Amino acid sequence: MQHLTGTAATLYDEIQGLPIVSPHGHCAPEWFAADDPFPDPATLLVVPDHYVFRMLYSQGVSLADLGVGTPGKGADPRQIFRLFARHWPLFLGTPSRFWMSYVLTQTLGIETPLSEETADEIYDRIAEKLVDPAFRPRALFDQFGIEVLATTDGALDDLSHHQAITNSTWTGRVVPTFRPDNVLDPSDPDFLKNLGRLAMHTGEDVSSFDGFLAALRARRAFFKAMGATATDHAIEVIHTAWLEDPERVYQRLRKGMGSETDARAFYGHMLIEMAQMSVEDGLVMQIHGGSRRNTNAAVMDQFGRDKGADIPIAVDWVRGLEALLNRVGNTPDFTLILFTLDETTYARELAPMAGHWPCLRIGPPWWFHDSAAGIARYFDQVVETAGYWNLAGFNDDTRAFLSIPARHDMWRRGVALHLEQQVARGVFGLADAREIAPLLAVDLARDTYRLTT
Amino acid sequence: MQHLTGTAATLYDEIQGLPIVSPHGHCAPEWFAADDPFPDPATLLVVPDHYVFRMLYSQGVSLADLGVGTPGKGADPRQIFRLFARHWPLFLGTPSRFWMSYVLTQTLGIETPLSEETADEIYDRIAEKLVDPAFRPRALFDQFGIEVLATTDGALDDLSHHQAITNSTWTGRVVPTFRPDNVLDPSDPDFLKNLGRLAMHTGEDVSSFDGFLAALRARRAFFKAMGATATDHAIEVIHTAWLEDPERVYQRLRKGMGSETDARAFYGHMLIEMAQMSVEDGLVMQIHGGSRRNTNAAVMDQFGRDKGADIPIAVDWVRGLEALLNRVGNTPDFTLILFTLDETTYARELAPMAGHWPCLRIGPPWWFHDSAAGIARYFDQVVETAGYWNLAGFNDDTRAFLSIPARHDMWRRGVALHLEQQVARGVFGLADAREIAPLLAVDLARDTYRLTT
């Protein structure tokens, strides 16, 4: 746990108990729809956490032994937990260790330090908790003080779990996010199949480009009606360009006759169409850029997607977004949030861009950079040019539900440390710092994502 | 204002009162030629400051309402100032806030904090000052302790304002800088027209490449005679390459028949010609690289150039300058100063290059990086490889005349903080720090730009 003293402690005290606004993440809505107990400690804390199993894999631990993917199906949860506990020192210095320690001590009330020797004892104590109704998803959601939680959902999702939550008596707010990449990106292996499903879902005739656009509008409207306030895109290489005749390219792609150039051009065009639809319907647009996915082919083949081999690459936001911004970037009320894994773009590109374009907000430190030092570098590199009001506040961006309070806590400590430093350097006084702290902790996220109740 | 204590305060005290050497910037020479009072607080402090209006624009304020460009012609200065004051909190954490606060308190003697409520009062108090002879350009120049101020002037400028200053009884030193990009870069929309004007200005026959070179030499000689000690280039993508037959490319371009490839090749060749002329005439060469200009087409169309939409891009100094350096980089007495907006090149490219090539000096943190944290990152990343003597000292690079003392003050505080840290870490002792402090504050700038009187 990061120590805070003096001004940082004062500032932290004022924001640590604020509600959690979680406008972007990957929790499964079915958890809150079904409200079933979580199965066991390993399945809850180890198996789905790519931060955890990637580190173990990097040191020679087998993914199958960790219960990952199809080859891991038969693994014994207790053995998995032992394996994790034995390698616990590997996480020294990483945010995973902070998150996991927070979950163990703050959420699960376990003070015994984790080690190979204590693995079984801790496993048992967690297992006990999981059958306690206070540790079911909805109860934890309430206990965590979550004001609103956004999930991330494919364009073809029927949002039945969100519907079930809405229909239930539970008052927790869980909203979907529209992530349409698999119907926009022709290089997706299921693109053609997905077009068919899109037609089916919407009743639109997607044999024309206009029909395709109408289908997307219909899905956006459905998501919005279900509570969505935002869309999201995960893009490896940022590219936007307006096509004069998208229909022609669409027809080639729809018939499976498009080239790679067509695919790239079409996706680059569709991002602008999406931005234009955001101008129409008010959904906030998000771009998560620069992650090269599934770079380990063997792991992908055996264990599937999202298995720790997604690696950041350098990004060119300036030229990549030029076409999109020049089409809609000056439009009132359009909001586009950019997330980067390439920290070199904080000061060079994102802060100057967000410090000019009315639509842009800089997303918080993402993924590998959602860490104590990553947060410090972020503030150091974005604030002087973008100020505070061009930031999008915090996202936990996690599928590890139990870690949500830990992640917001790390951010809030980082906010307190940053503001303490600003005060110490004379950049501004404590009064200003006390106004900025809750802004960074909660308000900017709520406002940017239009999640005000 | 950045707090300084202990060693940093000691070091700062010794350099804060040193004269200001301003070897690169964008003040208008007519201010000092005419010595008219500045018109009003908004026109002085808000309207021309792209740091200020870009931030306001990013938060939805209309540029026209801020008096910017042709659409802003009719805006009422008092209303502009109110608009600025109302949004003053947006600048928390930015260097603009530091500069503006310094101008208000130190230069204009206004202690009332700026806010929507105090806007009118402060406006009136500034307006009063501006009619006071002590706040005319020449008086301020003298009061600021400016030893020399360089302006930046197009190759076709007649330097009549500089002539008027020289002819006046005022002893302030204002020197021009030769910025010839609009007669070197064939992609400039006015390139052909400018060639005609170049011929007219010099009497040279620019129908041959040799005549073109002769005309450039003539302009350089004229600038030098008028006091210039340096040239300057603003280049988006750094590229130099020596052409074996520049005449042929020149002829195509001169007839408006050159391709984009020709234009790029020609400009890349001309930079080397400029470097060679610097070897001949001793003018120090500057390259400001990697700013993509006017990226917001709508703002460019309505409000013109330099309206806050210039965004940095990644730069490759190593391959970009290889041809130039291999032609003149080992020549005695040639000086080339490099400015980057891509901080990743500080440690990776610029420091190793400046730590080898006799001609190279690293320019100070530029533009978005001319900030407290930017200065700290600069020292952190350049000194260990380049040392101190391969740096070019400080530039304020501003068109905001009143902010010049503030900017030099921020640098001097940054110097003091850096040197304090070096002493604390045992890198060197206080005696060395006391020698390096004035070097960084004034001497390196004066020496590198050959501005010694």
Add this chain to the structure above:
Amino acid sequence: MQHLTGTAATLYDEIQGLPIVSPHGHCAPEWFAADDPFPDPATLLVVPDHYVFRMLYSQGVSLADLGVGTPGKGADPRQIFRLFARHWPLFLGTPSRFWMSYVLTQTLGIETPLSEETADEIYDRIAEKLVDPAFRPRALFDQFGIEVLATTDGALDDLSHHQAITNSTWTGRVVPTFRPDNVLDPSDPDFLKNLGRLAMHTGEDVSSFDGFLAALRARRAFFKAMGATATDHAIEVIHTAWLEDPERVYQRLRKGMGSETDARAFYGHMLIEMAQMSVEDGLVMQIHGGSRRNTNAAVMDQFGRDKGADIPIAVDWVRGLEALLNRVGNTPDFTLILFTLDETTYARELAPMAGHWPCLRIGPPWWFHDSAAGIARYFDQVVETAGYWNLAGFNDDTRAFLSIPARHDMWRRGVALHLEQQVARGVFGLADAREIAPLLAVDLARDTYRLTT
């Protein structure tokens, strides 16, 4: 010398006296084979140190006057030393100053500060030491507490000096490293000649690709028999790709008829072959990437290679290594250590990659970044994602033998400062820090390079 107090001093005290493991560097094995006295102070400390003469050259000192290369043959050592001493202040703030001061005070026992005035006195005192048997190479090696020292040797080297060391009664461990670039990279001007020499050395028929591979295997086996535990590659632009028919490309290249594309493809293929051979024979593979060599053609022509004009460029490790990693990256017991001069890849690429692939380890801060601030940036940017166990410990990577203790000392101080900060921030406690300190100082290097005795 960096000051350490409190926790840092405690941690440093525990590791400062540990043996030196030097798994990668450029000392000449003949020093230890012959054990002749070093010739004179200038030839020992100034002439071979490209960190030193590049800085002097950047400030206008002639390389010939510094005794560098053929033009420097006749230079008087005492004059060289005077020239260096006169420019000693240029090194303020650089690691060279730290290293040189350490050598003068700790190794040579000279407390008189270096300056133009003291140059002769210090020169004489060093010269006296050099004739003392205690300052011969083997005695210094022992006195420095070097457990093992790896040299870097071309694939065609006969390793006769290593053989002589082995045959001697001296017990110092000096092992070779297999650096085969000049027989792998067809763009090497001597590539064809080197193929011939490779055939001669091994007795293999290199007229077929299989024969070529057999010859490489033979050389690797020879190096391994002579004590080598690692290979090394110095590559400007990282590129790997598996060729389906390498024989065809090889035949074109072998006949001198290959294109540049062939050369690049072949080298990119051969890196994968080398990785596969490492899987077979257990030699640890190293890649030093992203240095553009000999960028100053005039210096190269007159003074030769490695004369301070090697400049880093941006690197793409992700796409560059994708083919290699997908072929062998999941193989048990394969180790590949990556060294970068592009610090932007620490957090963006190397830490995520090393935090996933079982084979990868991140090399320590290299060359320009082997400095106090460079070490701090390294820890700040790699640990949170890669942890500590995916690091390769420290390399001094030097040809300046006397500076080895100084370089390890700087690293150990940097380790202590980093760990102190971790403890202060509450990332982990002192007990963990005390376990990680010797790991970073010695154990990771020994283990990663398989140098355990």
